[in-house]
Amino acid sequence: MLDAHLNLALNRNRYLNLVPVIFLFILTTSCNDKNYEDVPEKKKMTIKDSIKRGEYLVKTIGCHDCHSPKRMTERGPQEIPELALSGHQAGDSLPPINSAALQSGWMLMSGDLTTAVGPWGVSFAANITSDDTGIGNWTMERWKTAMREGKLKGDKGGRMMLPPMPWENFGKLTDEDLESMFKYLLSTKPVNNAVPAPIAPNKLDSLKQPGN
Incomplete structure (x- = not known):
């Protein structure tokens, strides 16, 4: 009889010891379920939303700084809206280059920032x-190759883009x-x-200032 009471007491204590474990399991499970419910599922962007985000990125990470022609004003260079993102204008003349500055380690830029001069020419x-003279006939694959690998016009077999294009930074952007x-760029006004093609370093003599 004593053994029966002892076994009953032991079993009861064993079950009582399990109660906190069961309670903790239920609490943890319910909290996890609530957390899953509270996290909204990421919605896939619509084309319109994607273009809007693209516009935001292009305007905030500096694409217009170099790719949009500008006119000089008393407040400095101001973007020409109708030429936005169209690059250095064909036929524009270049000012003379100060070779002494280049030899001293300087990099030079034109007043509208669409031209850069350095050791690369x-x-x-x-x-x-x-x-079509821009990126109108590019594919997404070519675009990503240009941004991720620095290849001119996204051509894997072509040469690298020249400075100051910071493709190394842009390549870190998400897909x-x-x-x-x-x-967004494909939605812009053509x-x-x-x-024009770049000018090699050994062809700079014709652009040097007299006496340089």
């Missing part, structure tokens, strides 16, 4: 509007961001402008 900002930027 002269580079011109590309036309990135939706025109979604790069796709949004491309969709500007027909065939940007």
Whole structure:
């Protein structure tokens, strides 16, 4: 009889010891369920939303700084709206280059920031509007190759883009961001402008200032 009472007491204590464990399990499970319920499912962006995000990115990470022609005003260079993102304008003359400054380690830029001069020669900002002289006939794959690998016009077999294009930074953007930027650029007003080819370092003599 004593053994029966002892076993009953032991079993009861065993069950009582399990109560906190069961309670903790129920509490944890219910909290996890609530957390899952509170996290909204990420909605896939519509084309319109993607273009809007692309516009935001293009305008905030500096694409207009180099790719949009500007006119000089008393407040400095101001973007020319009708030429936005069309790059260095074909036919524009270049000011003389101060070779002494280049030899001292300086990099030079034109007043509207669409031209840069350095050890690589002269580079011109590309036309990135939706025109065929821009990126109008590009594919998304070419766009990502240009941004991620720095290849000119997204051609894997072509040369690298020249400074000051910061493709190394843009290459860190997510696929979604790069796709949004491309969709936005394809929605821009086309500007027909065939940007001139870069000038090699050994061809700079014709642009040097007299006496330099």
